[in-house]
Amino acid sequence: MIxxxxxxxxxxxxxxxxxxxxxxxxxxNQKRIKIVKPENIHLTVKFIGNIKESMAPKIYDILEREVNxxxxxxxxxxxxxxxxxxxxxxxxxxxxxxxxxxxxxxVKDTVEEKLNEHLKIKKDKRRKFKPHITxxxxxxxxxxxxxxxxxxxxxxxxxxxxxGEFLIKKIVLKKSDLTPKGPIYTTYNGxxxx
Numbered sequence: 001m002i003x004x005x006x007x008x009x010x011x012x013x014x015x016x017x018x019x020x021x022x023x024x025x026x027x028x029n030q031k032r033i034k035i036v037k038p039e040n041i042h043l044t045v046k047f048i049g050n051i052k053e054s055m056a057p058k059i060y061d062i063l064e065r066e067v068n069x070x071x072x073x074x075x076x077x078x079x080x081x082x083x084x085x086x087x088x089x090x091x092x093x094x095x096x097x098x099x100x101x102x103x104x105x106x107v108k109d110t111v112e113e114k115l116n117e118h119l120k121i122k123k124d125k126r127r128k129f130k131p132h133i134t135x136x137x138x139x140x141x142x143x144x145x146x147x148x149x150x151x152x153x154x155x156x157x158x159x160x161x162x163x164g165e166f167l168i169k170k171i172v173l174k175k176s177d178l179t180p181k182g183p184i185y186t187t188y189n190g191x192x193x194x
Contacts, residue, residue: 001050002193003176006063006111007042008168009187010133015081015164016041019095022084022158023135026093029151032142036135040185043097043133045104045171046111048121055119056188059173062114064190067107067171074169077103081133081163084155090148093136093155095163105129107171133166 010016016038023035048059068074079099086093097104108129115121173188186193 002053002056003049003178004051004056004059005047005174005176006045006059006171007174008045008166008171010041010043010081010166012165012167015166018163019081019135022161022163025154026136026151029147029154030138030142030144032138032144034137034182036137037182040183041133041135042174042185043104043131043166043168045108045129046115046124048115051121056173056175056193057190058119059115060188060190062118063111063171063173066110066114071103071107071110072169072171077168079131079166079168081166083160084158085132086155089140090138090152090155091140092134093138094132094134097131097133097166101129101131104131104168111171 019041020038026033027035051059077100079097081095082098083096084093085096105128109127112123116123175186175188175193177184177186
């Protein structure tokens with residue numbers, strides 16, 4: 001069994017650099033925060049979870065046929081990463097997106113529909129897609145409460161900060177191998193995960 005998800009990868013170096021500068025500030029305040037490595041930053045469309053590796057080619061074919069060819073057409077779709085927020089009482093720190101959110105919602109709906117129809121993969125309970133990228137995680141037992149108010153203020157002060165472009169061109173199937181040093185993500189290319 002392999003742990004999988006469907007996503008768009010962030011490849012823009014300037015944007016990644018802006019995110020890195022910001023996460024360094026968070027890390028200076030909270031030494032035990034887990035920062036998402038730049039090579040792992042992505043926009044998750046659907047978390048699938050554990051599947052048999054033999055399903056990967058079928059999922060890949062659905063993504064290629066139904067999303068990459070029919071919906072994205074090989075074109076670049078430009079989004080802006082803007083605004084810092086948090087989930088779970090500062091447990092997850094994220095950056096929001098601006099742009100054609102309706103297209104992303106259509107992609108999400110198509111992925112959900114086609115995977116369910118062809119492979120019986122359960123649809124997510126939450127239908128409305130709120131695109132964001134996770135940049136850090138901070139468990140309660142890892143917090144430094146002496147500087148936590150400053151940490152919260154940094155996030156609030158950057159709720160409108162622009163981080164740069166996120167070009168979306170191709171949706172991919174990714175595998176997540178969990179390790180003590182953090183997850184290692186590989187992308188399925190139609191034949192194997194690399």
